[in-house]
Amino acid sequence: MSTRSQLRQARRLVIKIGSALLTNDGKGLDEAALSLWVDQIAGLIDEGVEVVVVSSGAVAVGMSRLGWVSRPDQLHELQAAAAVGQMGLVQSWEAQFKRHDVHTAQILLTHDDLSDRKRYLNGRSTLRALLDVGVVPIVNENDTVVTDEIRFGDNDTLGALVANLIEADGLIILTDQLGLFDRDPRKHADARLVTERKASDRELDAMAGGGAGVLGRGGMQTKVRAARLAARSGAFTVIVGGRVERAITRLRQGEVIGTLLLPEQGRVAARKQWIAGHLQTRGTLTLDAGAVKVLCLGGRSLLPVGVKSVAGQFRRGEMVSCIDESGREIARGLVNYDADEARAIAGRSSHRITEVLGYISDEEMIHRDNLVII
Numbered sequence: 001m002s003t004r005s006q007l008r009q010a011r012r013l014v015i016k017i018g019s020a021l022l023t024n025d026g027k028g029l030d031e032a033a034l035s036l037w038v039d040q041i042a043g044l045i046d047e048g049v050e051v052v053v054v055s056s057g058a059v060a061v062g063m064s065r066l067g068w069v070s071r072p073d074q075l076h077e078l079q080a081a082a083a084v085g086q087m088g089l090v091q092s093w094e095a096q097f098k099r100h101d102v103h104t105a106q107i108l109l110t111h112d113d114l115s116d117r118k119r120y121l122n123g124r125s126t127l128r129a130l131l132d133v134g135v136v137p138i139v140n141e142n143d144t145v146v147t148d149e150i151r152f153g154d155n156d157t158l159g160a161l162v163a164n165l166i167e168a169d170g171l172i173i174l175t176d177q178l179g180l181f182d183r184d185p186r187k188h189a190d191a192r193l194v195t196e197r198k199a200s201d202r203e204l205d206a207m208a209g210g211g212a213g214v215l216g217r218g219g220m221q222t223k224v225r226a227a228r229l230a231a232r233s234g235a236f237t238v239i240v241g242g243r244v245e246r247a248i249t250r251l252r253q254g255e256v257i258g259t260l261l262l263p264e265q266g267r268v269a270a271r272k273q274w275i276a277g278h279l280q281t282r283g284t285l286t287l288d289a290g291a292v293k294v295l296c297l298g299g300r301s302l303l304p305v306g307v308k309s310v311a312g313q314f315r316r317g318e319m320v321s322c323i324d325e326s327g328r329e330i331a332r333g334l335v336n337y338d339a340d341e342a343r344a345i346a347g348r349s350s351h352r353i354t355e356v357l358g359y360i361s362d363e364e365m366i367h368r369d370n371l372v373i374i
């Protein structure tokens, strides 16, 4: 049996579960299935994997709670159903994870939240803080305030954006089919499962053209698009049948089930390419000769002790330029401290950061994964 090392090695995963699955084709929330997924996710957490769940199903659960048999066309009715259904969804996730002594947190996001830099960074910090303390964030679209997304359904995209946000190794999309087929299997009995492709492969578009199921909104097209988005930060995507026995555990063990869509390059390489291509920097760190030498050797982080001076106003996570004492640019990277904090710790050894700032967020001024030598 061939195995997939990407899945065995993953440390951080986003798992997206679609409406059709969660609600057992609209018959109300499928508690039994949910409990099986939670058991498997709890197994991943025991192994030290950090997991974010992106859970659809608010509209479908809401419709079932309200006794509505057909999906309403009116936006405000969809939003009302989502608001009712979201209560049921998070109650179930919370109750199921409680059996494993794992806490959950509700995160409702819109795409706007993730395109605004400040909100993006805030969202990232919150998700990271939750993962640090072993909580499983349960993410859904904030259906009360979005319009187009609720009409078209876009949790596949949301899953990819969350994978970008937390720099996940991979995105697992659980759906009602065994994976991506070369044609819509609901319409073509002879459709064949695609096992592995590059996410960028253009042939996937024609295969995924068949539209969505009755309850889901995006179909395979949004899943392929999500895989491309996730690939931008170097994450792989697996599209797999959520009703396949122990699907998550088997994927983790490297078993070849579902469809694996691969990024062109790994997580760190993708991030470095993004940094190198980013023109706008927010500030400048002048490095001493020792730091310049160490950085040019490659594979090393920049420590505060090698920083002589700090110019500009920037916030943690923003891009800064690193120059030598003659003003030549050496490197570029995402800084771990705000400008004022960076000024306070510049030239000091990392074990004095707590003494100076009263806290420490990172030992490095710029971590090597976030640093590109020019």
Ligand SMILES: Nc1ncnc2c1ncn2[C@@H]1O[C@H](COP(=O)(O)OP(=O)(O)O)[C@@H](O)[C@H]1O
Pocket: 017, 018, 019, 020, 021, 056, 174, 175, 176, 177, 179, 180, 181, 182, 183, 184, 185, 186, 207, 208, 209, 210, 211, 212, 213, 214, 215, 216, 217, 218, 219, 220
């Ligand atoms: N090439 C394909 N392979 C698999 N499923 C396809 C394909 N083309 C279209 N589909 C449809 O996509 C549906 C899954 O998408 P969707 O209904 O949005 O599910 P979810 O709720 O999981 O997001 C399948 O039930 C299937 O009918």
Ligand SMILES: N[C@@H](CCC(=O)OP(=O)(O)O)C(=O)O
Pocket: 017, 018, 019, 020, 055, 056, 057, 058, 059, 060, 082, 140, 141, 143, 150, 152, 153, 154, 155, 156, 215, 216, 217, 218, 219
């Ligand atoms: N926010 C919506 C998600 C709709 C959606 O994207 O559904 P799906 O295609 O099943 O993932 C809900 O919870 O109903």
